Amino acid sequence: MELLGHPEAQAADHRPDEAARHASARSARASALAEDYVEIIADLLESEGEARPIDIARRLGVTHATVIKTIGRLKRDGLAHAKPYRGVFLTEAGQAMARRVRARHQTVVAFLRAIGVPPAVAEMDAEGIEHHVSDATLAAFERFLAGRPSPAGQ
DSSP: OOOTTSHHHHHHHHHHHHHHHHHHHHHHHHHHHHHHHHHHHHHHHHHHSOOOHHHHHHHHTOOHHHHHHHHHHHHHTTSEEEETTTEEEEOHHHHHHHHHHHHHHHHHHHHHHHTTOOHHHHHHHHHHHHHHOOHHHHHHHHHHHHTSOOOTTO
16 A cells, blocks of 8 residues: 555655754754853852862752762863863863853854844843854854944944
8 A cells, every 4th residue: 555645745745854853953952052161160250269069060950969970070071071070161162162152152242242132032032042053154154244343232
C-alpha cells in the first residue's frame, strides 16, 4: 500500500529536518548558557578579583547547585578551572569567549540604541539576541553603525 501523499507519510518526511532543528535549538541554548557564565565570571574577576559560585548564583538568579553543575560543564569544555576555596577562573579559551560575548553584546546594544530602543530595554533585549544573532547579521549591524553617528549618551 502506497502512502505517498498520505498525511502520515508527509509528516514522516519532515521529521529528520524537525529533529535537526530541535537539536540545533538545544545546542544554541547550551552555548548561550556557557556564554552567560563566562561573561559573568569575567565580570566578577574584573570587578571583585574572584568569581565565587555564590556570587555567580546571585547574578544569574539560580541555585548554588545549578552553578556548581554548570561550572563542571565549563571545566569539562576547557573554558574554566576552579581552585579550592578560591573560586572559578577562566582558561584562555574561556577568556576569548568572554571577549567575543562582550563585543557581540556591545554591538547589539549599540544597534538597538541606534534604531531608537531605550537604553534599559536595549540592554535587556541584547541579553537574548547576542547569543542567537548570526555572524552575518552582526556584521550587518556593524556596517549600519559605521554609517551612523552614535545616539546621545552612548
